[in-house]
Each structure stands twice: as structure tokens, then as C-alpha cells.
Amino acid sequence: MYQSLIFMKFFPYPIQIILIIVFLLFLGNPQIFAQKQIDDQLHGWVVYQGNHKLNKQINAHTEYQWRRANGFSEWQQSLARVGLDYQFNKALTFSGGYAWVVSYPYGSQPIAMQTNENRLWEQVNLVQQLNKLQIQHRYRLEQRWIDTVFRQRIRYRAQVIIPLQAAYLTKGNGLFLNVNDELFLGFGNGIEKNILDQNRFITALGYRFKPDFNIQFGYLNQMVFKANGIQIERNHTLWTSVVYNLNFSK
Numbered sequence: 001m002y003q004s005l006i007f008m009k010f011f012p013y014p015i016q017i018i019l020i021i022v023f024l025l026f027l028g029n030p031q032i033f034a035q036k037q038i039d040d041q042l043h044g045w046v047v048y049q050g051n052h053k054l055n056k057q058i059n060a061h062t063e064y065q066w067r068r069a070n071g072f073s074e075w076q077q078s079l080a081r082v083g084l085d086y087q088f089n090k091a092l093t094f095s096g097g098y099a100w101v102v103s104y105p106y107g108s109q110p111i112a113m114q115t116n117e118n119r120l121w122e123q124v125n126l127v128q129q130l131n132k133l134q135i136q137h138r139y140r141l142e143q144r145w146i147d148t149v150f151r152q153r154i155r156y157r158a159q160v161i162i163p164l165q166a167a168y169l170t171k172g173n174g175l176f177l178n179v180n181d182e183l184f185l186g187f188g189n190g191i192e193k194n195i196l197d198q199n200r201f202i203t204a205l206g207y208r209f210k211p212d213f214n215i216q217f218g219y220l221n222q223m224v225f226k227a228n229g230i231q232i233e234r235n236h237t238l239w240t241s242v243v244y245n246l247n248f249s250k
Contacts, residue, residue: 036232039108043237044072045220051085052246059085060248061097069106078102083121095123103146109231118145132169134161138182151190153197157182172211178204178218193229198222202239212245 046066051059061083069076083097101117120143128135136159144151159180168174184198204218220237 035230037109037230038232038234040234040236041069041107042071043076043220043222043235044068045237045239047239047241049241049243050245053249055249057087059087059245061085061095069104074106075102075104076106077104081121083123091127093125093127095121095125097121107233109226109233115146117147119143132163135159136161136180149190151186152188153184153186155182155184168208173208176206176208176214178202178206178216192227194225194227196225198224204239204241206241212243212247214243216241216243 045068047063048065049061049063051061053059061081063079063081065077065079065081067077067079068074079099079101081097081099083095085093085095087093097120099117099119099121101119103111103115103117105111105113121140123138123140125139126137128137136157138155138157138159140155140157142153142155144153157180159178162177162179163169163174164176165174168176180202182198182200183196184200185195186197187195200223201221202218204216206214206216206218208214216239218239220235220239222233222235222237224233224235226232
């Protein structure tokens with residue numbers, strides 16, 4: 001009981017939910033890792049994202065992710081994503097768009113050959129302010145054409161932005177901490193041994209220069225669960241992110 005009170009005191013309710021989900025998935029179910037082939041690998045990702053204001057409610061989304069394997073020495077994946085955001089209000093945004101993804105053979109569990117993926121995506125993003133913390137819940141659906149194979153996937157990301165300096169809240173610039181976890185589940189035709197596709201946990205230190213520009217450096221733990229139900233990649237990744245938004249509505 002005492003331990004439960006400590007847990008409630010130091011972790012806000014949304015963070016408690018995130019921790020409980022992660023515990024149930026990765027600690028509470030030993031079958032996930034029992035009799036598996038798990039390979040640890042070192043990767044590096046560099047991410048650019050921008051949401052560019054077109055008018056009061058519509059933004060254009062642009063994104064590119066440079067994903068490298070074996071440190072930064074070889075390709076893991078190249079991802080370009082574009083879309084439109086409709087901001088219903090400050091707490092709710094609807095989005096949709098297109099992504100082009102090229103995946104490469106790499107590491108201890110390589111795919112058979114390079115693949116090209118055309119992807120449609122639809123998204124709902126909820127933002128909640130809890131005292132000084134910003135909580136985000138992102139729900140995303142994906143329709144994926146990987147060469148000639150069609151797959152579907154649903155993703156859920158819970159994210160907490162924690163200001164580390166008073167100026168972050170009062171002046172719009174300063175240090176912050178980004179902690180998030182994203183779960184990927186496959187569904188529909190073509191699912192083989194398991195529906196669990198990936199899990200990504202990120203913790204990053206960021207600096208916001210102004211509300212539309214920030215840089216983050218941190219650690220990404222990417223778990224990739226292969227379709228055969230046996231092989232798992234545990235990718236320890238140096239994660240760098242640049243967010244720069246433009247305003248075309250002026």
C-alpha cells in the first residue's frame with residue numbers, strides 16, 4: 001500500500017497508465033521474450049518535422065527521417081512523410097497524408113531485399129495540459145503497400161513534455177524533457193505469428209529556441225518483432241530531432 005501511494009504521488013495519472021501498459025506488455029507477459037532470438041544493435045536516427053500554418057486551422061505537415069544502422073555507417077530506412085492537419089481546437093487535431101518508405105537489409109536479422117513502401121496514414125492527436133506538463137495521445141492508422149504486399153497497422157503514442165526551466169513556460173524558450181512510448185499493432189490479412197509489430201521508447205533532452213523551433217537529442221529503444229514470432233531486434237538508437245514550423249498565413 002505504501003509503495004502504491006509513492007507511485008501515485010510522483011507520477012501523474014497519464015504517466016501511470018503509460019507505465020502500467022509497458023509493464024503489462026514487457027514485464028508481465030514473459031512469453032513475449034521466452035524462447036526468442038533477440039539481437040541488440042546500435043543505430044542512429046536524424047528526424048526533421050515541420051507543421052506549417054496555412055490558415056487559422058490548416059497546417060501542412062512535412063517530415064523526413066534519416067535512419068541509419070550499425071552506428072551511422074549503413075542504411076536502415078529512409079522515410080519521407082507529408083500531410084495536412086486540421087486543428088479543431090487547441091486540444092484536438094485531425095491529420096492525414098502520404099509517406100514513402102525505403103527499407104534496407106541490415107544487421108543480424110536482415111530482410112531479404114530492399115523494399116519500397118507507399119503508405120497512407122490517418123491520425124488523431126489529443127493534447128492535455130496537466131499543471132506544467134503537456135500530455136499528448138496520438139492515434140494513427142496506416143495502410144501500407146510494401147512492394148506488392150498490402151498490410152495495415154495501428155499505432156498509439158503517449159508523450160509527456162516536461163519543462164526544465166521556467167522560461168520555457170513564461171518566454172517560450174528553454175530546456176525540456178520529452179518522454180514517450182509508441183506501440184505498433186498489425187491487423188487484417190497477412191498477420192502471421194503475432195500482431196505486435198514494434199515498440200519505441202524515447203527519452204530526449206530538448207531546447208526550444210522559440211515556440212516554432214526546437215532541437216532534441218536522446219535515446220530511442222526500438223523493439224522490432226518479426227513476423228515469424230521468434231526473432232526480435234532491440235535497437236539502441238541515438239535519436240536527434242529538429243522541429244521547425246513556418247507560418248504562411250501572414
